[in-house]
Amino acid sequence: MTTAETAPFQFFSLQVDRTRRLGPSLVRVTFTGEDLKRFASGGRDQSLSLFLPHPGQEAPVLPPLDDPDMYAILGAWRAMPDDERAVMRSYTVREQRTDPNEMDIDFAIHAETSAAGAAGVGPACRWAGRAKPGDRVVVLGPAVAANTGVRFQLPEDADSVLIWADETALPAASAILEWLPAETRAQVFLEVPYSGDRMDLATEADATVTWLVREEGAPSAVDAVRGAELPGQAPYVWIAGESGAVKALRRHFVRERELDRRRVTFVGYWRKGLSEDALREVPDETQEEA
Numbered sequence: 001m002t003t004a005e006t007a008p009f010q011f012f013s014l015q016v017d018r019t020r021r022l023g024p025s026l027v028r029v030t031f032t033g034e035d036l037k038r039f040a041s042g043g044r045d046q047s048l049s050l051f052l053p054h055p056g057q058e059a060p061v062l063p064p065l066d067d068p069d070m071y072a073i074l075g076a077w078r079a080m081p082d083d084e085r086a087v088m089r090s091y092t093v094r095e096q097r098t099d100p101n102e103m104d105i106d107f108a109i110h111a112e113t114s115a116a117g118a119a120g121v122g123p124a125c126r127w128a129g130r131a132k133p134g135d136r137v138v139v140l141g142p143a144v145a146a147n148t149g150v151r152f153q154l155p156e157d158a159d160s161v162l163i164w165a166d167e168t169a170l171p172a173a174s175a176i177l178e179w180l181p182a183e184t185r186a187q188v189f190l191e192v193p194y195s196g197d198r199m200d201l202a203t204e205a206d207a208t209v210t211w212l213v214r215e216e217g218a219p220s221a222v223d224a225v226r227g228a229e230l231p232g233q234a235p236y237v238w239i240a241g242e243s244g245a246v247k248a249l250r251r252h253f254v255r256e257r258e259l260d261r262r263r264v265t266f267v268g269y270w271r272k273g274l275s276e277d278a279l280r281e282v283p284d285e286t287q288e289e290a
């Protein structure tokens with residue numbers, strides 16, 4: 001029987017320990033809390049659901065979190081008024097550490113607000129831009145490392161990897177690069193808004209990183225990867241970011257290059273013009289047949 005203690009995904013009450021600006025587009029928020037002792041990130045692109053307070057609230061508003069049935073809690077949360085219940089958004093565990101127990105999430109600060117440092121356009125972006133030590137959040141995340149929130153699943157026979165990520169998936173791509181086995185051949189395309197978003201990435205893989213900087217006139221996602229050769233016999237492709245770009249890349253790899261669709265992982269992280277709440281109400285265009 002699944003109890004609250006054995007469920008693969010559980011609720012965790014955390015607080016902000018510190019924040020750090022990584023560049024014009026990314027803010028790292030480091031969380032702490034006793035609950036992190038039972039948190040178990042699977043690494044790579046481990047995702048979680050983050051519940052945030054609305055401006056003026058001291059803490060995110062959720063139903064009691066002690067029900068062993070996570071779906072019952074989510075149902076009760078959904079039944080609460082929109083302007084009262086916590087805002088839920090998807091994020092990636094950039095890194096989990098023990099001793100001390102800490103977890104980092106890197107937040108992309110949306111374009112129009114990043115340079116001036118003014119309030120962001122979405123509630124999560126706005127929250128991250130103003131986060132300070134002691135701020136409280138709730139996370140629905142993994143309590144076991146082998147969980148379905150890790151989508152980067154390198155096939156055993158893979159002999160090369162291609163990664164494309166925009167700034168929202170840069171935290172996931174960075175963690176994947178840290179995880180990749182030594183010497184793995186990897187071609188990595190990272191699309192970011194500003195020159196100052198380039199950063200050093202740690203990896204033991206044999207990785208070639210291409211930064212695609214929009215303010216420097218970067219080509220479209222498909223044009224950027226079009227010339228990339230996939231070395232070896234058994235490549236694996238991981239693509240995540242704005243869903244229009246992800247969809248175009250999916251078509252390129254599956255239809256034009258005729259890659260086996262089981263060896264490609266595509267995840268739309270956000271969609272231009274739609275909040276994540278609105279996105280949950282529409283079909284996932286990145287998963288349509290290529």
Ligand SMILES: Cc1cc2nc3c(=O)[nH]c(=O)nc-3n(C[C@H](O)[C@H](O)[C@H](O)COP(=O)(O)OP(=O)(O)OC[C@H]3O[C@@H](n4cnc5c(N)ncnc54)[C@H](O)[C@@H]3O)c2cc1C
Binds near residue numbers: 092126
């Ligand atoms: C599995 C998964 C993992 C993710 N991991 C991360 C992560 O680690 N870091 C991260 O920053 N994001 C991550 N995202 C993306 C993040 O959830 C979205 O960007 C989300 O929309 C941000 O919420 P918001 O409240 O700021 O904006 P919303 O209220 O959702 O949207 C408001 C408006 O802002 C636009 N918008 C949203 N994001 C951006 C953006 N980056 N640039 C420009 N406009 C935008 C929307 O199209 C909408 O018009 C992830 C998404 C998924 C599905």
